[in-house]
Amino acid sequence: MSNASSSSLAEEIVQGKGYVLLPELFTPEEMAEARAHILRRASEQPEGKFLHQDGRSRLYDLLSETEIFRQMVQHPQVIEVIDAILGNKVALGGFSAHILYPGASNMGAHVDYPYFLMKPPYPATPILEVQAIWMMEDFTETNGAPLVAPETQKLCQPPIPQTFEKQAHKVIGKAGSVILSHGLCWHDTSTNHTDEPRVSVLGNYTPKYIRPIENPEQHISERLFKEVSPKLRQLLDGEFLKFPSKDE
Template structure:
């Protein structure tokens, strides 16, 4: 199959470019496929975390509007239009290498948020991130996501709760899930938990006396619709300031030969004209 051959070739080239050990990737992918998630320690430097914090803090002004957003949780949407500080998170080499193994070429960024969970926030409703695609389970994931710890993630401050192996389930009402069997993704600042879009999870309650800062990057197959409408949320001038990889993830790319073209051509040309 030509598409699979191209995908394998791109994957090998990317792993070589990133300097990432193929055996290590194999181990991470095996864990993800078995458990539904894996914790990736110490991906961000203290300097990268501080840059995101400095840029994000003035924008984290408003509490959430719904139970899902969290009435004591603050979020930044359209992040790249407002700050470029999260771009290294979006295109982190290890994350790209993992996604190269899971999805078709030119997969997309589905959404990016910076999230500040305030003290007293309750547990978020259970969900899986590609549950809005109306396709029955069990099935292959259409997306994958990361929650990035910009503060230490502890059980008391609401570390993300994951349900191991739940990515293998069929259609299950969230009310039937035993929350006591969920596992907190405890990890130091700079780490991330990577999980499949079919895995059940939620933000834990923040029972501490300090906020917990996080970011989330979510990705999807190149044939699936993104959650954020980046052609409207991110201006073309802003997209021109991003790397070619981030541009591709935003949607200035195609699933060849026909998905995503503009005037019959690759939309990446729009940023060069």
């Protein structure tokens, strides 16, 4: 998939199976360092930046942590595909780490924000979300790899559990790879049968007019906002961010 054009990848997400895998955009060493950082910060349970429930944790405010996360969120190959789907006025609606601890089971099949807040049938157009799932380590058959039901984005409906169970399969890959999926494509986590946490980083990309699922000012400080690349500033500078868009 990595050699395909951004337009063909976008078409696969919209009209095809609903997701694509871009393999190994970062090295295993880069991902191992970032993964260790996530687990270390999660162990500190920083107030207002950490949630834990049912064997799973979320860690927020990654963009203020280290440079690797700022590289991930605006990776050119990722952004080219997302822009081909959503247009060039895209906002970062959410960006957080997801830790699946040993023994943690599935969350339940779902569609992504903002669709899950809407009454079905969901609108086929305009497309309201693309999700990026970064693999911070190898995703395998046993450590909780995502389950995806191909082509279900075309149904514009919430998941039907029995149908999802029959159609879904695990998406596995190497550390540094990323899954890009349509917000309407049914997906879930699988059970982590290993004795190590499975770590991913999730990016939620929407048109700028969609209210972010996370507080945009939680992503980054005003000082750092003024120092980041123009592309990242564009992703963060939506209608719901109070920071000035240019240095004063």
